[in-house]
Amino acid sequence: MRTFSKLAFAALLIGLAAPAFAQGASSGSITVEQPWSRATPNGAKTGAVYMTIDNKSGTADTLTAASSDVADKVQVHEMKVENGIMQMREVTGGLAVPAGGSVALKPGGYHVMLIGLKKPLTTGEKFPLTLTFAKAGKISVTVAVQAMGASNAGGAMGGMSNMGGSMGGSMNKDNSGGNMGKMEMK
Amino acid sequence: MRPRQWIVPAFAGLLGFTAVALCAVYAVSFRGGHGVAAISSIGGPFTLVDDTGAKVTEKTLAGKPYAMYFGYTFCPDVCPTTLLDLSRWIKKLGPDADKLNYVFVTVDPARDTVQTMHAYLSSFDKHIRGYTGTPAEIAQIAKAYRVYYKKIPGENGDYTMDHSAIIYLMGPDDKFVTVIPYQEPDATAIAKLKSLADATPTS
Numbered sequence: 001m002r003t004f005s006k007l008a009f010a011a012l013l014i015g016l017a018a019p020a021f022a023q024g025a026s027s028g029s030i031t032v033e034q035p036w037s038r039a040t041p042n043g044a045k046t047g048a049v050y051m052t053i054d055n056k057s058g059t060a061d062t063l064t065a066a067s068s069d070v071a072d073k074v075q076v077h078e079m080k081v082e083n084g085i086m087q088m089r090e091v092t093g094g095l096a097v098p099a100g101g102s103v104a105l106k107p108g109g110y111h112v113m114l115i116g117l118k119k120p121l122t123t124g125e126k127f128p129l130t131l132t133f134a135k136a137g138k139i140s141v142t143v144a145v146q147a148m149g150a151s152n153a154g155g156a157m158g159g160m161s162n163m164g165g166s167m168g169g170s171m172n173k174d175n176s177g178g179n180m181g182k183m184e185m186k
Numbered sequence: 187m188r189p190r191q192w193i194v195p196a197f198a199g200l201l202g203f204t205a206v207a208l209c210a211v212y213a214v215s216f217r218g219g220h221g222v223a224a225i226s227s228i229g230g231p232f233t234l235v236d237d238t239g240a241k242v243t244e245k246t247l248a249g250k251p252y253a254m255y256f257g258y259t260f261c262p263d264v265c266p267t268t269l270l271d272l273s274r275w276i277k278k279l280g281p282d283a284d285k286l287n288y289v290f291v292t293v294d295p296a297r298d299t300v301q302t303m304h305a306y307l308s309s310f311d312k313h314i315r316g317y318t319g320t321p322a323e324i325a326q327i328a329k330a331y332r333v334y335y336k337k338i339p340g341e342n343g344d345y346t347m348d349h350s351a352i353i354y355l356m357g358p359d360d361k362f363v364t365v366i367p368y369q370e371p372d373a374t375a376i377a378k379l380k381s382l383a384d385a386t387p388t389s
Contacts, residue, residue: 041259042305043302046260048262085348088261088347090341
């Protein structure tokens with residue numbers, strides 16, 4: 001696992017960000033890492049896509065829209081549980097990606113919401129998703145569908161959590177922008 | 187003039203006494219019972235249909251403790267996660283799992299039909315039953331269980347639902363026992379369910 005995580009981390013550093021399943025992509029200074037989703041229950045009409053969006057440039061960008069063939073509509077949503085109440089809202093005005101920082105879309109927080117799924121998402125499936133940024137333009141990624149209970153992009157890989165840790169460490173220093181309250185970095 | 191002189195202080199006294207008495211009643215009901223009353227009144231009568239289309243009421247669940255969760259199938263994260271957690275816990279209970287009933291009640295009856303609920307729940311442990319009903323029936327059970335839910339309109343007729351994301355654990359006598367909050371660790375959640383299973387009458 002250690003060897004794997006080092007290798008994967010190295011891959012990330014050179015911008016490949018592709019540990020076997022997910023296919024990230026970048027455009028200009030925006031990099032989308034490990035886009036993944038969860039298998040959906042039978043008949044479910046919605047799904048969620050998670051990823052990390054990295055902005056290497058000195059200017060803030062905004063994720064303004066998303067689209068995919070697998071669903072009628074794709075929106076950016078924020079979910080939170082406060083005082084035992086689950087709340088979910090469409091992020092209006094786009095999701096800010098601070099200059100030199102990143103935004104994590106992950107369970108319990110931001111996600112790209114697939115509305116009106118044409119068929120259930122199944123484990124192991126991959127599907128295309130196009131993200132539109134105000135400055136970086138369109139970025140197409142391939143989303144890897146993990147098991148229903150997966151909590152991260154590497155459900156099948158033990159090394160992922162180590163890697164996440166080192167990523168967080170290396171990026172924290174950049175996350176001092178005004179959007180901290182919305183950042184998922186811990 | 188004489189009677190009037192008597193009436194005013196008497197009236198004032200009566201008013202004062204009433205005020206003090208009211209305060210006392212309030213104080214007693216507040217200290218002695220308010221919190222307890224709120225908890226013990228969780229639960230109550232309802233009429234809904236399950237995911238096979240059969241009519242269900244509070245009597246359907248009588249005699250066995252049960253776990254009840256309110257959510258909706260358009261919920262992409264919390265609801266499937268909770269139902270998956272519950273499925274895992276049910277599996278861990280082993281034979282004890284049959285001592286409980288497990289119910290997923292929709293707060294979105296407009297979209298969660300009997301068929302939708304049935305298909306949805308086929309992805310989870312077979313012990314979990316789905317309940318739906320008319321908007322008025324759902325409002326009634328939500329009120330009985332003190333469940334918060336609210337429709338949040340989006341664009342083009344889309345909407346999401348805010349809702350309580352906790353699992354209620356109810357005793358065999360239909361009395362509130364405790365809750366499993368969102369993201370409860372497996373160990374404590376299973377312990378709560380186990381303890382609830384042990385409360386099942388042996389008769």
